[in-house]
Amino acid sequence: MATSRAALRYLESRKNLTGSACGLLGLVLTFTEVAGPYWPVVVCGLYGAGALIAPPERPALPEFPDPSAQLEAVRADFERLGGYLADVELPTAAAERLTALTDLLGALLAPGWVAEVLAADPEGVHAVSRTVRQDIPEAVDAFVRTRWWHRMAPGQEAPESPLERQLTLLHEEAERLAAGLREIEARRQESHTRYLEDRGGGLSA
Structure with a gap:
C-alpha cells in the first residue's frame, strides 16, 4: 500500500x-x-x-491557526476561567483587584476592532493567553491551598497578601499591553495624517 x-x-x-x-x-x-x-x-x-x-518537490507547509482563531480559543478559555472564579471566595481587596484585571482582559478580548488589533500582535496574544490560562488560575489556586494551611497553622503571612501582589502585577502587565495597542493605533492615525499632508502638498504643487 x-x-x-x-x-x-x-x-x-x-x-x-x-x-x-x-x-x-x-x-x-x-x-x-x-x-x-x-x-x-x-x-x-x-x-x-x-x-x-525539474525543481524539487516542496512539502506543504503545516497549517497553523491564524491569530484570530487563536484569540477565539483564548476567549473561550476566558469564559471558562470566569466560571471557575465565580466559585472561589476571595477577600474583598483581592476580589476587587481580580475584577479590575478580568474587566480589562474582557475588554481586550471582546469581539470588535480592539480584538482585531490584539490579534495582529502575536506577543500580545501570547501574553493574554498566558494570563488567562496560567497566571490567574495558578495565583487563585495557590491562594486557596495556602489559605487552608494558614487556617490549620495560623501565625504565618496571610495568604491574601501574595495574591493581591500577584493580581496587581498582572493588572499592570495587562495595562502595559493595552497601552502598547493604543500606541499602535496612535501611530496609525499619525501615519494617515502625514499621508494626507503629503498628498495635499503634492496637489498644491
Whole structure:
C-alpha cells in the first residue's frame, strides 16, 4: 500500500512530468528520424535530463491557526476561567483587584476592532493567553491551598497578601499591553495624517 502511494506520488511529481515531457520530445525526434537507431538512448537520456532539471518537490507547509482563531480559543478559555472564579471566595481587596484585571482582559478580548488589533500582535496574544490560562488560575489556586494551611497553622503571612501582589502585577502587565495597542493605533492615525499632508502638498504643487 505504501509502495503504491509512493509510486502514485512520483507519477504526479514535477520530476516525472518534466522527464516525460523531455522523453516525448525524444519520441518526436525519433519519428522525424533525427534520433536514428539510437532513439531508445535519446528518449531515456532526455527523460533523465528532464527529471534532473525539474525543481524539487516542496512539502506543504503545516497549517497553523491564524491569530484570530487563536484569540477565539483564548476567549473561550476566558469564559471558562470566569466560571471557575465565580466559585472561589476571595477577600474583598483581592476580589476587587481580580475584577479590575478580568474587566480589562474582557475588554481586550471582546469581539470588535480592539480584538482585531490584539490579534495582529502575536506577543500580545501570547501574553493574554498566558494570563488567562496560567497566571490567574495558578495565583487563585495557590491562594486557596495556602489559605487552608494558614487556617490549620495560623501565625504565618496571610495568604491574601501574595495574591493581591500577584493580581496587581498582572493588572499592570495587562495595562502595559493595552497601552502598547493604543500606541499602535496612535501611530496609525499619525501615519494617515502625514499621508494626507503629503498628498495635499503634492496637489498644491
